[in-house]
Amino acid sequence: MNKLTLLFTGIFLTFGSAWVGLVAYPVANLGHLQPLPNEETGGVNPPTVSGLAVAGQKVYAANGCMECHTQQVRPDPLTTDIAKQLGKRQTVPRDEIREHTPFLGEYRIGQDLSNFGARQTDVAAIHRHLYSPKSVSPWSNMPSYSYLYEYRKVVSQPSANALQGLTGPRAPKPGYEVVPTQQAEALVAYLLSLNQNYPLPESPEPTAK
Numbered sequence: 011m012n013k014l015t016l017l018f019t020g021i022f023l024t025f026g027s028a029w030v031g032l033v034a035y036p037v038a039n040l041g042h043l044q045p046l047p048n049e050e051t052g053g054v055n056p057p058t059v060s061g062l063a064v065a066g067q068k069v070y071a072a073n074g075c076m077e078c079h080t081q082q083v084r085p086d087p088l089t090t091d092i093a094k095q096l097g098k099r100q101t102v103p104r105d106e107i108r109e110h111t112p113f114l115g116e117y118r119i120g121q122d123l124s125n126f127g128a129r130q131t132d133v134a135a136i137h138r139h140l141y142s143p144k145s146v147s148p149w150s151n152m153p154s155y156s157y158l159y160e161y162r163k164v165v166s167q168p169s170a171n172a173l174q175g176l177t178g179p180r181a182p183k184p185g186y187e188v189v190p191t192q193q194a195e196a197l198v199a200y201l202l203s204l205n206q207n208y209p210l211p212e213s214p215e216p217t218a219k
C-alpha cells in the first residue's frame with residue numbers, strides 16, 4: 011500500500027468508527043423509542059410538552075440554564091441521586107424524547123431539575139427566585155434573571171401578576187412593581203412541566219433496602 015492510500019484509509023477509519031459509535035449505533039438502538047400509552051390518564055408516558063412550556067423550553071436553552079443544572083437522575087446505588095430525592099427512579103432515554111434537544115447537562119452547580127415540577131408548585135416562589143436568587147437563598151451563586159421581568163411604575167392599580175414579597179436590593183421601590191414578561195411566564199411553565207413521576211417499564215423504582 012503506498013503512503014497516500016494508507017493515510018486516507020487511516021483517516022477514513024478514524025472518522026468512520028467515530029460516526030458508527032456516536033451516530034449510527036445510538037440511532038439504531040434508541041432512534042425508534044416512542045412514548046408509551048398511559049392507561050390512567052389516556053395520554054402517553056412521557057407526557058408531551060404543550061402550551062406555554064414549549065416556548066419555555068426555548069427560554070431555558072437561550073439562557074444557558076443547562077450550564078449549571080442537569081436533567082438526569084443517575085442510577086442507584088452508583089449515585090445518591092434517588093436518596094437525595096432528586097427523583098424516584100433513574101432517568102432513561104425514553105424520558106428525553108419529549109425534549110427537542112435533551113438538556114442532560116454536565117455540571118451540577120445547582121440542583122438537578124428533572125423532577126423540579128414535582129417538588130415545587132408555588133409559581134410566585136419560582137418567579138421570586140428567578141428574579142432574585144439571593145433574596146431566596148442568600149448564599150446562592152445563581153445569576154439573577156431580572157431581565158426576564160419588567161420593573162415599572164405602578165399606574166393607578168398594582169398589576170395582578172406583580173411579584174410579591176421581594177426583599178433585598180432588587181426589591182421594587184415604593185410606587186414601583188416587578189412584572190413577569192411572557193418569557194418568564196413560559197420559563198416557569200416549562201419548569202413546572204419537569205416531572206418524571208410516571209412509570210416506565212425499563213426504569214423501575216428501586217425497592218427500599
Ligand code: HEC
Pocket residue numbers: 070073074075076077078079119120121126130143144147150151152153155197201
Ligand atoms: C451559574 C450557575 C447557574 C445558572 C446559569 C443557573 N442556575 Fe439555577 N441554580 C444555581 C444554584 C447554585 C442553585 C441553588 C441555590 C439557589 O437555590 O439559588 C440554583 C437553583 C435553581 C432552582 C431551584 C432548584 C430547587 O430544586 O429548589 C431552579 C428552579 C433554578 N435554579 C432554575 C434555573 C433556570 C431556569 C436557569 C436559567 C434561566 C438557571 N437556574 C440558571 C445555579 C445556576
